[in-house]
Amino acid sequence: xxxxxxSSKNLVIFTIIFVGxxxxxxxxxxxxxxxxxxEGVFDNPPATENQPTLGDKNAKVSIVEFGDxxxxxxxxxxxxxMPQLSKDFIETGKASFSYINVLFHGEESKTGALAAxxxxxxxxxxxxxxxxxxxxxxxxTEQHDNAWLTPDKALxxxxxxxxxxxxxxxxxxxxxxxxxxxxxxxxxxVREYNVQQTPTIMIxxxxxxxxxxxxEISSLINAQLKE
Ligand code: CA
Numbered sequence: 256x257x258x259x260x261x262s263s264k265n266l267v268i269f270t271i272i273f274v275g276x277x278x279x280x281x282x283x284x285x286x287x288x289x290x291x292x293x294e295g296v297f298d299n300p301p302a303t304e305n306q307p308t309l310g311d312k313n314a315k316v317s318i319v320e321f322g323d324x325x326x327x328x329x330x331x332x333x334x335x336x337m338p339q340l341s342k343d344f345i346e347t348g349k350a351s352f353s354y355i356n357v358l359f360h361g362e363e364s365k366t367g368a369l370a371a372x373x374x375x376x377x378x379x380x381x382x383x384x385x386x387x388x389x390x391x392x393x394x395x396t397e398q399h400d401n402a403w404l405t406p407d408k409a410l411x412x413x414x415x416x417x418x419x420x421x422x423x424x425x426x427x428x429x430x431x432x433x434x435x436x437x438x439x440x441x442x443x444x445v446r447e448y449n450v451q452q453t454p455t456i457m458i459x460x461x462x463x464x465x466x467x468x469x470x471e472i473s474s475l476i477n478a479q480l481k482e
Contacts, residue, residue, distance in 0.1 A: 318345075318458055328454060356372075366409055
């Protein structure tokens with residue numbers, strides 16, 4: 256065998272190794288892409304016993320929103336996705352819907368969460384009215400980062416939209432350990448499910464990869480209903 260043949264054989268081996276490495280790197284990179292969140296399958300759905308829940312609590316499918324009252328996408332989700340979801344699955348008794356607080360925007364997120372939990376303590380129905388109105392009160396685009404969700408604003412919204420709520424009790428409860436613990440429970444769930452963004456939607460034990468893709472949400476629910 257001459258040297259020329261030998262070196263071309265080496266070149267072939269080198270090329271094979273090199274291509275193999277590139278393929279391995281591409282595969283490795285794909286695995287670390289966030290798109291793989293569509294395979295966010297957990298052992299169990301988030302516990303909702305102590306959470307505000309709409310629809311049949313014993314429904315086969317549990318939909319959970321991890322949301323933040325300061326988050327514009329959560330407001331958009333409530334306006335664009337929730338009505339259809341409610342009509343197709345919650346009102347029909349196929350699924351329940353629970354809301355868990357996420358405090359990604361600090362003090363104001365917490366104020367909103369404390370107020371909502373404190374209202375739920377007085378009246379679970381009024382919780383959903385307040386929930387809806389806090390999102391409605393979110394300032395338009397550029398201003399949503401400014402401080403607006405203060406304790407006074409929460410009390411003002413409660414006074415206007417949930418007139419049956421005792422405001423003195425609401426104010427007191429917002430500073431109570433009982434309500435603080437409720438928000439703490441939510442924070443534990445946020446850690447347990449490694450929630451990175453809001454809204455994060457879970458269908459039983461599966462985390463939705465794109466919460467604004469109604470097709471994805473409905474097909475996940477239908478798949479769980481068939482199980
Ligand atoms: Ca909660």
